[in-house]
Amino acid sequence: MDLIYRYDPHLPISVECPSDSAAAMRLLCDGNLRLTSVVAQMQKATLGEGGVSEIVVPMSPVSLGLPLVAGAVSTQRPYALVLGCSDARVPVEPIFDQSFNDLFVLRIAGNVLGTECLGSFDYAVRQFADSLKLVVVLGHTGCGAVSAAVETYLSPTDYADIAFTHALRSLIDRIMIAVRGAAGAIQQVCGRKVQQHPNYKDALIEVAVYLNAAITAFDLRREIAAFGGGSMHVVYGVYDLATLFVSPIPAAHPTKPGFAPAPQQENLTTLGQQLAQAVVDKGVLGE
Template sequence: MDVIYRYDPFAPIVARQIPDADAAISELVQGNDRFKSIVDRMQQHTLGESTGEPMILPMSPMTWGLPLFPGAVPTQAPFAAVLGCSDARVPTEAVFDQTFNNLFVLRIAGNVLGSECLGSLHYALRNLKESLKLVVVLGHAKCGAVTAAVDTNLSPDAYANIACTFPLRSLVDQIQIAVRGATHALETYLGSPITDKAAFRSTLVAVTSYVNAAVSALELQRELDLYDKEGPRVVFGVYEFESLRVQSSPEFRPEEPRLRSAPRNAKELADYAFEVVTEVMSLDNRDLESGSLMASQS
């Protein structure tokens, strides 16, 4: 399989057009679809199912955010800021198929919101407001920081290994809000004692990954509203390894927003947590064996 980047110096140069938040969301979703398409075709080729046709990707220095001549330094003009996790398996620009100068990226374990992250975002809002149209919180499935937070909540004795390390403790502590919200939603859904602890842990990690992204988005939207009521919109989503998609719900539906607006209050956050639990349990009911968490329901 050949993946070819093709530059035509005589083709007309078309400047990037991202006039508002909706256009920014559309570009990110389309970019994620391009990323998925490329990986899907590579996987088909690996399995011997490829048509053999090369994949040709047009490019130009301007659309790639590169200087047009040697020694030039482009003006920084990202259309979106992204708060993502440090996980090496989820490189932000690659997941959204974006190139130089498109995204202002902040990465921290568990995509939590700390003072340093806020300082960087305030810098972006102050200095890049002409181009910045959107702020994205990007979580991901199977997050190690989320798993650590879930484990310390389920087994408090394990917290001793984290408690003596303040920086690590601060990360895990920030995720506890999402863990508690996900736990409450899951227990409300089940409405009966939980018999399968391992399945409960696995499900709680899956739900918390989504709720944690929503919590960071809620906190970030409130913070940005204090700074500037007319600032960019805050949205959130979660990258799923199996599907390669960024989506705001565990069960992918084309009609659902892939990047969802931040919850506006605690009720909206709680409603979202219950929605995620319902979808995760629905998927489990179809895909898991009879010994799954569903067996604990009355």
């Protein structure tokens, strides 16, 4: 099987600039769908199941971030700001099949908000107000930072292991809000005895990952309102390391990517219960 990147110098060069947040989300979802489609075809070829023998990916100087004229420097005009995790398995541009200058990316462990992260966020929203159409919080399954927060929640006596590391303690404390919310939601859906289930920790991590992304999106929307950033749309989603799909809710067999808008404060409890039920429906807490 051949995966070919092809540049045709005779084709007209066009730059895709979404007109609004809905168009921006479509670009990201379409890009994530392209990624999953290519990977699925490569997996079939690896297993000897046939399929296409060649995949051609069109490229252009613009998509490669190259100047059309030697020595020229392109103007920075991202259409979406993405706050993602530092995990090396979650590179934002490839996940959405986006090019140079399409996304303004912030990455921090656990995709949480700290002072420096907020400074970069504020800068981008102000500096690129004319081009930015969307703000995305991107979590991912199996997040190490969320897993560490869950471990601390389940074994509070081990908190001393990170107590003398201010930076790590700060990170865990921020995620702990989502962990506590996830624990409460799972208990409301399954009852208190669920804590004795052998897969309880795995379920807690998964619900917390999604809830953490939603809470961060909630906080970012408040931040935009605080400094008069207008009505910029804020959404969240979680990248599933197993399926490669981005989705705002756990699903065993997703068929298309998607996002959800940043929740309102009064909806966070209901959202937690919906996420817990989705994890139950996946069979994580099955008999």
